[in-house]
Amino acid sequence: METVRTAERELMARLPDGALMQRAAAGLAAACADLLGRVYGSRVVLLVGSGDNGGDALYAGARLARRGAGVTAVLLAPERAHAGGLGALRRAAGRVVGAGGDAGAAASAGATGTAASVASVASVASSASAEELIARADLVVDGIVGIGGKGGLRPDAEALAAAAGRARAAVVAVDLPSGVDADTGEVRGAAVRADLTVTFGTHKPGLLIDPAREYAGSVRLVDIGLGEVLPDGAELEALQHADVARLLPVPTGESDKYRRGVVGIAAGSDRYPGAAVLAVSGALRGGAGAVRYVGPAGDAVIARFPETLVSDRGPHKAGRVQAWVVGPGAGEDAGTVAEVVAADVPVLIDADGLRLADADAVRARTAPTLMTPHAGEAAALLGVAREEVEHGRLAAARELAARYDATVLLKGSTTLVADPAGGAVRVNPTGTAWLATAGSGDVLSGLAGSLLAAGLSALDAGSVGAYLHGLAGRFAADGAPVGAHDVADAIRRAWRDVYLD
Numbered sequence: 234m235e236t237v238r239t240a241e242r243e244l245m246a247r248l249p250d251g252a253l254m255q256r257a258a259a260g261l262a263a264a265c266a267d268l269l270g271r272v273y274g275s276r277v278v279l280l281v282g283s284g285d286n287g288g289d290a291l292y293a294g295a296r297l298a299r300r301g302a303g304v305t306a307v308l309l310a311p312e313r314a315h316a317g318g319l320g321a322l323r324r325a326a327g328r329v330v331g332a333g334g335d336a337g338a339a340a341s342a343g344a345t346g347t348a349a350s351v352a353s354v355a356s357v358a359s360s361a362s363a364e365e366l367i368a369r370a371d372l373v374v375d376g377i378v379g380i381g382g383k384g385g386l387r388p389d390a391e392a393l394a395a396a397a398g399r400a401r402a403a404v405v406a407v408d409l410p411s412g413v414d415a416d417t418g419e420v421r422g423a424a425v426r427a428d429l430t431v432t433f434g435t436h437k438p439g440l441l442i443d444p445a446r447e448y449a450g451s452v453r454l455v456d457i458g459l460g461e462v463l464p465d466g467a468e469l470e471a472l473q474h475a476d477v478a479r480l481l482p483v484p485t486g487e488s489d490k491y492r493r494g495v496v497g498i499a500a501g502s503d504r505y506p507g508a509a510v511l512a513v514s515g516a517l518r519g520g521a522g523a524v525r526y527v528g529p530a531g532d533a534v535i536a537r538f539p540e541t542l543v544s545d546r547g548p549h550k551a552g553r554v555q556a557w558v559v560g561p562g563a564g565e566d567a568g569t570v571a572e573v574v575a576a577d578v579p580v581l582i583d584a585d586g587l588r589l590a591d592a593d594a595v596r597a598r599t600a601p602t603l604m605t606p607h608a609g610e611a612a613a614l615l616g617v618a619r620e621e622v623e624h625g626r627l628a629a630a631r632e633l634a635a636r637y638d639a640t641v642l643l644k645g646s647t648t649l650v651a652d653p654a655g656g657a658v659r660v661n662p663t664g665t666a667w668l669a670t671a672g673s674g675d676v677l678s679g680l681a682g683s684l685l686a687a688g689l690s691a692l693d694a695g696s697v698g699a700y701l702h703g704l705a706g707r708f709a710a711d712g713a714p715v716g717a718h719d720v721a722d723a724i725r726r727a728w729r730d731v732y733l734d
């Protein structure tokens with residue numbers, strides 16, 4: 234699969250780092266140069282922590298200094314800064330100061346022997362505080378912490394991150410923005426806000442999942458030769474166009490409408506007939522051969538989509554389907570939800586259905602189940618505050634999948650799909666904030682339900698559905714507000730874009 238994989242941190246830690254660090258620094262310096270445009274004469278400030286992340290920054294700084302940039306390293310812990318990196322920067326005539334801006338702190342590093350002969354660096358004359366240096370910089374390189382960071386930033390690091398946030402300089406994060414959790418995308422406390430993150434070897438979950446994703450800016454992956462040794466057990470994966478194209482259900486000569494799959498939509502109520510119409514609009518674009526609608530909004534559905542098979546006799550009597558969607562706009566109709574949950578075909582449960590479904594009945598199902606909560610619904614199911622889900626999306630999706638023994642598609646600014654069997658969680662790479670509009674979730678549930686009926690697994694139906702829905706949202710919006718029905722209309726364009734690419 235042409236997926237973007239994210240490796241476990243242990244992998245990087247296992248490898249010899251000398252050569253890898255040189256490759257990392259070369260890629261980092263190239264990205265900095267691109268951002269600067271003109272390297273010669275530019276002012277670059279490196280924020281340097283005590284680990285290898287700081288080492289990357291120092292080596293990259295040395296490369297920029299050799300091309301004529303004025304490079305100053307601000308050391309958070311002068312006595313523990315990466316010795317080889319410091320030496321390289323020094324040889325390239327870079328300057329070094331302590332985080333307080335006092336050259337003395339930096340100079341004293343030389344005395345410990347770890348950061349050899351820092352005292353001879355041209356920095357000693359500097360009297361500007363780190364804050365002033367950052368304020369005057371064209372580019373700030375965040376090498377405070379990388380995958381070795383633990384918890385929120387320490388106070389001295391936090392002050393530098395804040396100064397970088399105030400500065401007019403472009404901010405480049407090394408490997409990931411300092412202060413964000415590489416493994417989960419959580420941000421506890423202060424973190425660096427980057428314009429660009431140059432990450433090494435593999436994408437880290439924190440670069441793909443909100444809230445951390447927002448701190449990363451655009452992300453550039455530098456290949457440092459980890460390809461052959463990446464483990465199969467990646468934590469996250471993201472489908473690309475080619476993956477989705479292979480999974481799309483496309484009719485062949487032998488197909489008829491029943492073989493293509495019939496999807497049943499049990500949605501809408503007297504109060505919310507529109508949810509039924511929108512779920513059907515998504516289902517008609519998802520590849521099933523026919524869409525059955527069951528519920529009180531049949532007239533509204535037929536008026537908009539005359540091709541729908543409509544029934545008001547409840548799911549059991551509606552005729553055979555290969556998958557059900559239940560819940561959008563369902564109001565308080567617990568009976569219909571229970572009937573669908575008891576069906577022996579794949580079922581997608583959304584919106585009101587999530588609240589009305591009996592947890593034991595969901596767990597007892599043997600056919601696949603796909604649940605599609607947004608953060609508020611997920612929080613209610615888990616019995617926690619909404620913020621807790623928003624700050625820890627990966628954990629919430631995994632936890633719900635385990636509790637319900639169901640595939641869980643957690644919607645929102647980052648959409649995740651987690652399987653109960655474990656394995657990599659899929660993160661959806663498409664989408665736009667314009668999708669945060671009433672009813673767009675109903676379109677998604679119809680679309681993903683249609684893919685289920687066409688024979689995709691719950692994991693594939695959820696992630697392919699989210700991919701097409703996100704792409705359709707981008708096409709439909711194109712920089713201006715959209716209604717959910719616009720998103721449904723654009724699914725065909727998204728399909729073509731993927732399939733014909």
Ligand SMILES: NC(=O)C1=CN([C@@H]2O[C@H](COP(=O)(O)OP(=O)(O)OC[C@H]3O[C@@H](n4cnc5c(N)ncnc54)[C@H](O)[C@@H]3O)[C@@H](O)[C@H]2O)[C@@H](O)CC1
Binds near residue numbers: 247254286381385
């Ligand atoms: N191992 C490898 O194969 C490679 C690693 N590389 C770099 O190495 C990095 C990892 O280096 P390390 O393992 O040395 O770890 P880091 O440099 O990420 O962080 C460790 C240091 O940061 C300090 N620290 C931890 N949490 C902190 C906090 N909350 N606030 C302030 N300081 C904190 C610790 O005291 C420790 O000294 C990667 O992110 C990447 O940038 C690259 O050079 C490429 C190759």
Ligand SMILES: Nc1ncnc2c1ncn2[C@@H]1O[C@H](COP(=O)(O)OP(=O)(O)O)[C@@H](O)[C@H]1O
Binds near residue numbers: 607668669
């Ligand atoms: N900030 C955002 N950025 C990108 N997509 C978003 C954002 N907020 C919501 N979405 C997407 O919009 C859709 C909204 O679905 P949902 O919350 O169920 O709304 P509704 O119930 O009104 O249909 C989901 O596909 C979700 O992933």
Ligand SMILES: [K+]
Binds near residue numbers: 376406
């Ligand atoms: K960093």
